[in-house]
Amino acid sequence: MEKHVMDDITSHFTALSSVIPLRPIRSAQDYDHAVATLNQLLDAGAADEAHPLSDLVDTLGSLIGEYDEKHFPLKDVTPIDVLQFLMEQHQLTQSDLPEIGSQGVVSEILRGKRELNLRQVKALAERFAVGTSVFIG
Numbered sequence: 001m002e003k004h005v006m007d008d009i010t011s012h013f014t015a016l017s018s019v020i021p022l023r024p025i026r027s028a029q030d031y032d033h034a035v036a037t038l039n040q041l042l043d044a045g046a047a048d049e050a051h052p053l054s055d056l057v058d059t060l061g062s063l064i065g066e067y068d069e070k071h072f073p074l075k076d077v078t079p080i081d082v083l084q085f086l087m088e089q090h091q092l093t094q095s096d097l098p099e100i101g102s103q104g105v106v107s108e109i110l111r112g113k114r115e116l117n118l119r120q121v122k123a124l125a126e127r128f129a130v131g132t133s134v135f136i137g
Contacts, residue, residue, distance in 0.1 A: 020060065025067040034064050079116060079135040080109065086128050099123035 016022065020041075021034045038060050046053040077085075087097075094106040100120045108114040116124070121135040 020056065022059065025063055031067050034060060038064060079137050080112060082134045084110065099127060
């Protein structure tokens with residue numbers, strides 16, 4: 001690549017990077033700036049794949065995702081953990097889940113003595129408006 005082309009790229013990249021953080025995120029301040037910038041891009045319609053800045057949204061989202069994975073790792077949760085969480089959130093008891101079965105069946109599932117079957121997974125996903133994958137181990 002010729003020097004003048006490299007100089008142009010450097011100049012443009014420096015100008016763009018002063019507004020949009022196109023580098024690895026190294027601090028909480030960098031992270032906050034990246035998230036705020038991503039939100040502005042999304043508000044401007046750049047989530048649409050036809051938008052000229054959609055690739056920029058993908059790139060910035062990837063940088064934010066890398067930081068998240070490193071600094072805020074997700075804990076492994078089981079389908080039972082998810083079910084217990086949703087029951088707490090919705091203030092439900094075992095007898096409030098007839099789509100799973102009797103209170104005894106629900107109890108066995110929550111204690112790990114029994115696994116959810118496909119019918120129960122589908123019913124729970126519909127009831128709580130979540131994907132079925134959250135109930136599959």
